[in-house]
Amino acid sequence: MVDRGTDWGRWQSLTPESHEASAGTRKRYRIGFDIGGTFTDFALHDSQTGELHVWKRLSTNTDPSVGALAGIDDLLGLVGGSMDEVGQVVHGTTIGANIVIERKGAVTALLVTDGFRDLLIMQRPARYSTYDLWFDKHEPLIPRHHVVPVRERMAYDGTVVRELDETDLRSSLEELRAAGIEAVAVSLLHSYAANDHETRVGKLVSELLPEASTSLSHEVAPITGEYERTSTTVVNAYIQPAFRRYLDSLERALAERGFTGQVFINQGNGGLTTPAEVVHLPIRALESGPAAGVSMAAWIGRAHGRGDLVAFDMGGTTAKACLIEDGEPKMERVFDVDQTLMRVGTGLPVVTPSVDLIEIGAGGGSIARVGLGIIEVGPESAGAEPGPICYGRGGTRPTVTDANVVLGYLNPDFFLGGRMSLDVDGAREAIAAQVGAPLGLDAGEAAWGVHEAVTANMEHAIRAVSIERGRDPRDLTLVALGGAGPTHAARLARNLGIGEVIFPAAAGIASAVGLLQAAPRVDLIRTFVSPVDEPGMVRLGSELAELDAAVNQLLDNVTPGAERSITYRADMQYAGQGHVVEVEIPRCPAGELAGALRERFDTDYAAMYGYRYPDAQAQITSITVAGSAAPAAFELPPNAATGARARDESRRVYFPELSGYVRCAVHRRDDLPTGTQVEGPAVIEDGQCAILLLPGDTATVDGHRNVLARIGRNSDPAAGDLTTGTTTGRD
Structure with missing residues (x-):
């Protein structure tokens, strides 16, 4: 290096x-x-x-x-x-x-209501891989001998069924202290409705295990669903000492x-x-880095008048996809940590408001291999140590980055802006031996197979955040982020029928730049079960006022006195249903709230499912108050390029539609003035990433060095000179 x-x-x-x-x-x-x-x-x-x-x-x-x-x-x-x-x-x-993934958290104990000791083992009854005979659920973060039953019981409405037995609890806590417990999670039944017992347990833990950190479920996740609430509290306790x-x-x-x-x-x-x-x-x-990349994508989209987007962020270890509608990322209440083979629902559920990301093990460091006669890529990654073979740091197994440098998509002399040289020969030899030889392919064909396989994996992820959310990807704009994202984005968009891709300036470090334009934000959730009627609306107003005060207090801790906006939302369903629809609570006089909220729920339900039940009772199951303050003033810098430093460069790059390697135009993004048009096939590179344009693609550089590409179709004749690519100056 x-x-x-x-x-x-x-x-x-x-x-x-x-x-x-x-x-x-x-x-x-x-x-x-x-x-x-x-x-x-x-x-x-x-x-x-x-x-x-x-x-x-x-x-x-x-x-x-x-x-x-x-x-x-x-x-x-x-x-x-x-x-x-x-x-x-x-x-x-x-x-x-x-x-969590590496199981390197604190030695943690869990205190649960007597009779629920095996909650973490039982989990949910769903089988996520029906025909996989070897499929098994996650081992709990806490072994059973560190799960302590507590003699107490609350009913669903907060009334006491069984008083807390503090004498028995003290004896159990003494045993935990002797076992060297570093963190304690407390999740008692129905503590979201009444937290008296849980609060008393927390005080006893602090008294008898003063060195241990304590997580109480009514503070971490005050919602119904005992497994999800308990899992969230356990994860919080498990990672808390290391985070501190x-x-x-x-x-x-x-x-x-x-x-x-x-x-x-x-x-x-x-x-x-x-x-x-x-x-x-x-x-x-938990997902703070990827969330910053999504924020960056939404910000870039709004700046270009595009509200409906797919953020596609491919780094060195994973690839992430997120749907953005009307300029705002889709949010979710529950997400999985440490999914099995990146399958949704197979991880440990965590209840906390987060951007709705799908993450798969498909990054530049994802390891390629041959299995059952086909090329498989990921989810195992070479990481930073030892990294891909081409890094020259001791890696021995071929990766996506190795394939991309063999294909000519990456410049071995300009990686990290020239601060790191890549070993092309080492990558080519490994791909030929470990991937090509078992399949009878040469190094170029094998490298293309690796590139194609990982692109197909990411295609499935984008279909999941678009089609499975009721959106046609052909109606969306793809925003390509991450060090590897711009290299795969044009091919990915073409396969999905997406017509436009935005490659932001600084795409390779989008999350870091996204952090500079992020705003302080607080989301608080609370279980609130009520029919949509006048008495219920009175209670709703009281609960919202309490959460509103808490949100404002937390925002004051970050930016005292800053201008802010507050939104109220409710999870609602028709009585007897199990699934909910999130609805924004309208701001209107108290006497009109029940009717306005019911009308909005019926409308949103019909928009999602195509019908409504006007005669059925509607009810609220939980409420959320979200507050955000104004972000710091920040914009991407203007494009200062004049074209005076433009280089006439080319190299051999692999395009299967052109039957293999062809001499391809290579441009430095820093040299391209505003209005420059580049026709594919071409490579536009900077110190963070390399943009690959396919035959038939046309890209334009804007006033902030963002590159906007119109994507050709697989069946279209390629535009421009297919062997060299063409560039035109400013309009």
């Missing part, structure tokens, strides 16, 4: 002013960084000059903060700045999910470097919060 220390990410910003919501942001610099499984991405905004600098380096899997701090040092060294000039550090991470150590270490290391500003953590809902809130409820940050 060669590190040349090249500054490939300096641009001029349109908005030099900094955000005035807090003293920390009035300093010169804001830094966003996202730690992924293979790379850690960085973005720095200079509020005085308006410049934006970006950086990328390999993650340090043994201690992610080591690579993160080194990258921040690199970035400040690049601009000649110091840590005491940094007002904000905004962090996105998947450390929580990695702790990690964030404490990070803040301490930043302070030692002279940092006196604010640290914010991105959440799974795409909004920012404080480290203290994340330490209390780390489940809210």
Whole structure:
């Protein structure tokens, strides 16, 4: 690996002013960084000059903060700045999910109502792989001998059925202390309706196990569904000590470097919060990095007048897809951590508002192999250590990145802007031996097979977030993100019939840039069961007022006094049904609320299912209050290219529609002025990623270095010169 220390990410910003919501942001610099499984991405905004600098380096899997701090040092060294000039550090991470997946969390105990000791083992009765004879459910995070039954019982309406036996509980807690328990999850039956018993249990845990962290289900997930509520509380307790150590270490290391500003953590809902809130409820940050990428995609789409999008983010370890409608990402209440073979419903359920992502094991580091006579890719990844073979760091198994460099899609001398050289010969030899030889293919054909196989996997993910959500992908625009996403996006779009792809400037570090435009956000959920009638609406108003006050208090902890917006939503169903429809609660006089809410529910239900039941009773099952503050002022920098540095470059690139390798035009994105049109086949590369345009595709560079591509059809004759690609200047 060669590190040349090249500054490939300096641009001029349109908005030099900094955000005035807090003293920390009035300093010169804001830094966003996202730690992924293979790379850690960085973005720095200079509020005085308006410049934006970006950086990328390999993650340090043994201690992610080591690579993160080194990258921040690199970035400040690049601009000649110091840590005491940094007002904000905004962090996105998947450390929580990695702790669960790798089973490296705290030694945790679970306290449950007597009679529910096997809840984590039983899980749900659904069988997610009907014909898989070897399929099995996840092993619980907590072994059965650390699950303690508590003698107590609450009814569904909060009345006491059996008083809490504190004497017996004290004896059990003494045994847990002797066992070296580091964290305790408490999930008693119906605690969402009345938390008296759970609160008393929490106090006893704090008294007898003062060193252990405690998670109470009525604070973590105050909802019905005992398994989901318990699973969420267990995950929160399991990752809490590690999260606390990690964030404490990070803040301490930043302070030692002279940092006196604010640290914010991105959440799974795409909004920012404080480290203290994340330490209390780390489940809210389980998918914080990917959520920042989705926020970036929605932001880019709105800037181009596109509200209906698919965000496609392919990094080094996984690929993520998310549907965006009317400029807003789809949200979900429950998501799975550590899915089996990336199948929905097979992981550990966590109840917390998050962007509705589908994640599959298809990244640049995904390992390729031959099984049953076909090429298989992922979900196992080479990660950052040792990484793909072409990294030259000891990897021995071929990956998607190895295939892409063999196909000519990646420039081995310009990876990471020239800071890292790729070993093409090593990648070619491994693919030929491990993938090509068993199938009778040469290295190019085998590499194309790997590329095609991983693209097919991602095609299924995008169909899941579009077609399975009632949307035709042909009506959507694809936004390509991540270090590997732009290389696969045009082929993916063509296979799905998507006609337009947006390749944002800084697409390869989209999550880091997305962190700089993220806004503080809080989502609070509460079980609230009521018919839609006048008495119910009175109770609803009281519950909403209580949640509204809590949301505003939490926002004040992040940005005191900042302008904000609050929305109210309810999960509703016809009485007797099991599935719900989320409905926005209308703002109207109290006497009109029942009728307005019922009408909105009937309308939304009919829009989803095609019919309504006007004579059936409607009821609310839960309510959500979401609040967000204004984001910091930030825009992508303008395109300063004049075309004076344009290079006449080409290399051999593989296109199956052209029968193999052809000489293909290669462009540097930084050299292309606003209005430049590029016709495929062509490669447009920068220091973060490589955009691959297929024969028949036409791309235009906009005023902020975003590339907008019109995608040809598989059956169309290719446009332009198919062997070299063509470029035209400004319109």
